[in-house]
Amino acid sequence: MQVQVNSNHIEGSARLQEWVGSTVVDALQRFEDQLARVEIHVSDENAQKGGAADKRCQIEARLQGVAAISVSHKAESLELAVEGAAEKMLHALDHQIGKLNPAVESMGRVTAPVDEAPPEMVDAMLEEDFLENQEARGKE
Secondary structure, eight states: OEEEEEEESSOOOHHHHHHHHHHHHHHTGGGTTTEEEEEEEEEETTTTSOOTTOEEEEEEEEETTSOOEEEEEEESSHHHHHHHHHHHHHHHHHHHHHHHSOOOOOSSSOOOOTTSOOHHHHHHHHHHHHHHHHHHHTOO
8 A cells, every 4th residue: 555645834744744654554454455545635724823623634545446535634733633534534444345345134034044954943943932931931
């Protein structure tokens, strides 16, 4: 997975790039095999002026064979912005990959494996259990 960190109105030191990159990669580690590239943009929207929630982190992730996914998060500090965006990306990837996987069979019915007892026998066993339970409660 290729990781690129860009900064705007924030001093883009090697230490900052390493910290931001490792924070996001650690959060998205379980998707490492499916991600081709992750691009991270950190910025201070008010430049040198102060302000609430003026730090922003945008993460764009490219899954192999799928369109890019982009999320962003604003916070009071760069650390919170990066962690918030990484969390949002984690949820977005879970959702996207869940849509790509084959549909999960509904849990509406419980079916016995083919090599087990026939349905009539299973029903009889369930009925016996029910009747025993009723007897134990004193309800015949």
